[in-house]
Amino acid sequence: MRTAYCVETVRSAERELMARLRDGALMQRAAAGLGAACAELLGRVYGSRVVLLVGSGDNGGDCLYAGARLARRGAGVTAVLLAPDRTHAGGLAALRRAGGGVARPGTAEAVIERADLVVDGIVGIGGKGGLRPDAAALAEAAERARAAVVAVDLPSGVDADTGEVHGAAVRADLTVTFGTHKPGLLIDPAREYAGSVRLVDIGLGPELPAEAELEALQHADVAALLPVPGSESDKYRRGVVGIAAGSARYPGAAVLAVSGALRGGAGAVRYVGPAGDAVISRFPETLVSDKGPRKAGRVQAWVVGPGAGDDAATVAEVLAEDVPVLIDADGLRLADRDTVRARTAPTLMTPHAGEAAALLGVAREEVEGARLASVRELAGRYAATVLLKGSTTLVADSAGGPVRVNATGTSWLATAGSGDVLSGLAGSLLAAGLSAVDAGSAAAYLHGLAGRFAADGAPVGAHDVAEAIPRAWRDVRD
Ligand SMILES: NC(=O)C1=CN([C@@H]2O[C@H](COP(=O)(O)OP(=O)(O)OC[C@H]3O[C@@H](n4cnc5c(N)ncnc54)[C@H](OP(=O)(O)O)[C@@H]3O)[C@@H](O)[C@H]2O)[C@@H](O)CC1
Numbered sequence: 001m002r003t004a005y006c007v008e009t010v011r012s013a014e015r016e017l018m019a020r021l022r023d024g025a026l027m028q029r030a031a032a033g034l035g036a037a038c039a040e041l042l043g044r045v046y047g048s049r050v051v052l053l054v055g056s057g058d059n060g061g062d063c064l065y066a067g068a069r070l071a072r073r074g075a076g077v078t079a080v081l082l083a084p085d086r087t088h089a090g091g092l093a094a095l096r097r098a099g100g101g102v103a104r105p106g107t108a109e110a111v112i113e114r115a116d117l118v119v120d121g122i123v124g125i126g127g128k129g130g131l132r133p134d135a136a137a138l139a140e141a142a143e144r145a146r147a148a149v150v151a152v153d154l155p156s157g158v159d160a161d162t163g164e165v166h167g168a169a170v171r172a173d174l175t176v177t178f179g180t181h182k183p184g185l186l187i188d189p190a191r192e193y194a195g196s197v198r199l200v201d202i203g204l205g206p207e208l209p210a211e212a213e214l215e216a217l218q219h220a221d222v223a224a225l226l227p228v229p230g231s232e233s234d235k236y237r238r239g240v241v242g243i244a245a246g247s248a249r250y251p252g253a254a255v256l257a258v259s260g261a262l263r264g265g266a267g268a269v270r271y272v273g274p275a276g277d278a279v280i281s282r283f284p285e286t287l288v289s290d291k292g293p294r295k296a297g298r299v300q301a302w303v304v305g306p307g308a309g310d311d312a313a314t315v316a317e318v319l320a321e322d323v324p325v326l327i328d329a330d331g332l333r334l335a336d337r338d339t340v341r342a343r344t345a346p347t348l349m350t351p352h353a354g355e356a357a358a359l360l361g362v363a364r365e366e367v368e369g370a371r372l373a374s375v376r377e378l379a380g381r382y383a384a385t386v387l388l389k390g391s392t393t394l395v396a397d398s399a400g401g402p403v404r405v406n407a408t409g410t411s412w413l414a415t416a417g418s419g420d421v422l423s424g425l426a427g428s429l430l431a432a433g434l435s436a437v438d439a440g441s442a443a444a445y446l447h448g449l450a451g452r453f454a455a456d457g458a459p460v461g462a463h464d465v466a467e468a469i470p471r472a473w474r475d476v477r478d
């Protein structure tokens with residue numbers, strides 16, 4: 001499991017650890033890791049031109065000590081100081097001792113333009129709000145330059161706790177972060193600014209609480225969640241998932257939701273709705289019923305909503321069932337909030353940013369710019385588990401606990417119907433007995449991986465993604 005902790009938690013862990021160490025020890029650990037990562041990125045350190053963007057806090061200190069290490073190995077290192085009279089004194093002295101220098105006032109742009117590597121030590125976890133104008137100008141100069149950019153701890157300008165970006169921010173090729181990931185490094189839009197992320201161990205781990213603020217499942221975590229039939233299993237014990245989806249206008253949504261559900265670990269897939277013929281002709285193994293959800297027969301979890309049009313009655317009927325229910329697409333619009341809140345069995349809602357925005361009564365851009373706050377807010381309002389789709393998918397539970405983030409996906413997944421496949425897959429995992437948070441996050445993980453396998457750098461249709469789910473499943477379990 002990859003975990004991320006907020007600034008406040010990092011600060012208190014840092015205090016505990018520092019109390020046992022000599023002054024400056026943590027900064028030296030950070031600088032050693034940072035220097036090594038910069039050297040690796042440069043390939044040849046000797047003779048390279050390195051520019052340090054140095055703010056007035058400890059983030060600038062890390063940057064200066066790492067710059068000193070590079071200077072000792074023969075790099076030409078120049079520091080651009082944002083606040084010359086408040087620069088980390090020890091770091092600056094170390095840089096000078098190693099042969100590095102400070103850019104003359106007014107030369108920053110020119111120096112950055114000639115650099116092979118720019119190291120962003122403007123601001124780290126001490127950053128407040130958007131970058132100030134002088135810092136923003138440096139971030140923009142770094143973006144224009146041909147140099148590789150390494151961010152120290154965080155790309156300056158992104159919000160460490162939320163992943164929000166207000167105004168200019170540094171766009172890094174690599175972010176070297178210390179002690180733990182910060183939520184912002186794993187959530188868009190900030191994640192995109194971070195580039196690839198390398199975590200440097202500075203010994204903070206034992207001081208961090210067991211429960212993180214954000215967690216990202218890895219292969220082994222998902223493997224441990226996936227249901228595997230045993231010798232005692234039969235189709236009912238494996239779980240039956242009911243799909244109430246599709247309409248005369250959108251029969252394909254039903255087919256795609258069923259395609260995901262068949263690959264999700266339930267022992268049987270039941271379909272109710274007007275697209276039975278389309279479903280059965282594509283997937284003859286589906287148990288099709290035309291009697292509506294209540295009379296469809298045994299079902300351990302329902303998926304309702306994909307392509308449902310305006311069929312509010314079916315949504316209400318499904319919500320009245322005392323089993324886990326996944327609500328997607330049209331179902332999100334049709335579901336009565338108080339009814340959802342009053343449910344005692346788990347509810348998993350799976351909006352994309354547009355649907356989440358409609359539920360929250362805000363613009364889509366607001367949700368995209370503040371994904372973490374939006375998913376938490378929705379989970380609270382509906383007393384449900386909410387999976388917010390997108391380039392980084394988030395899963396939050398109204399009961400609190402760590403928010404799950406998934407980044408296995410690819411932008412090739414932005415194709416019509418791929419969300420229907422996800423809802424079937426997640427519903428199937430719910431029917432197999434996973435909790436709403438586990439079902440949602442494991443499904444997002446498999447779906448993202450399946451999208452990668454299916455696309456492999458080329459456009460794909462949603463049905464290709466569904467067909468690649470077994471490969472994703474095997475990859476995870478291997
Ligand atoms: N935690 C750990 O375990 C370890 C932490 N370490 C390192 O310490 C870093 C944290 O250092 P920190 O606390 O000194 O804060 P930092 O990020 O340098 O920022 C403060 C400075 O930024 C300025 N500033 C603020 N907002 C701004 C804005 N919008 N635009 C422009 N400027 C802005 C603010 O200015 P002021 O408001 O004071 O005028 C202040 O001078 C952390 O990220 C990591 O790199 C490692 O060394 C070892 C282990």
Ligand SMILES: Nc1ncnc2c1ncn2[C@@H]1O[C@H](COP(=O)(O)OP(=O)(O)O)[C@@H](O)[C@H]1O
Nearest residue numbers: 389390391409410411413414416417418419420
């Ligand atoms: N840029 C992206 N990067 C990664 N995954 C994406 C991206 N855009 C969309 N996705 C994923 O693709 C799926 C699209 O679902 P959705 O928006 O509901 O589409 P539809 O309604 O057409 O089925 C979701 O799983 C979402 O997380």
Ligand SMILES: [K+]
Nearest residue numbers: 123152154156
């Ligand atoms: K930084």
